[in-house]
Amino acid sequence: MDLFSAILREYQEGRGPVYVDTQHLSPGMVEELERCFFTTERPTFKKFFEGKGIKIGRTRSRST
Numbered sequence: 001m002d003l004f005s006a007i008l009r010e011y012q013e014g015r016g017p018v019y020v021d022t023q024h025l026s027p028g029m030v031e032e033l034e035r036c037f038f039t040t041e042r043p044t045f046k047k048f049f050e051g052k053g054i055k056i057g058r059t060r061s062r063s064t
Helices: 003-012 027-037 043-052
Strands: none
Touching (some): 027 043
16 A cells, blocks of 8 residues: 555544654655655645645654
8 A cells, every 4th residue: 555545544534634754764765755745646745845844854743
């Protein structure tokens, strides 16, 4: 199962929001995630992340 399917399933089953810790990933893996997240299949993801100031693998989440 890929990450997107897993996140969607969690939401559909009422266990959202879902957080993914990426701070431990190498720069190469971060680049690969960004490529997957922000391809033409999901162009709104990039705008959403940029609007929130989120940098995959480099942004600490805020306490809620």
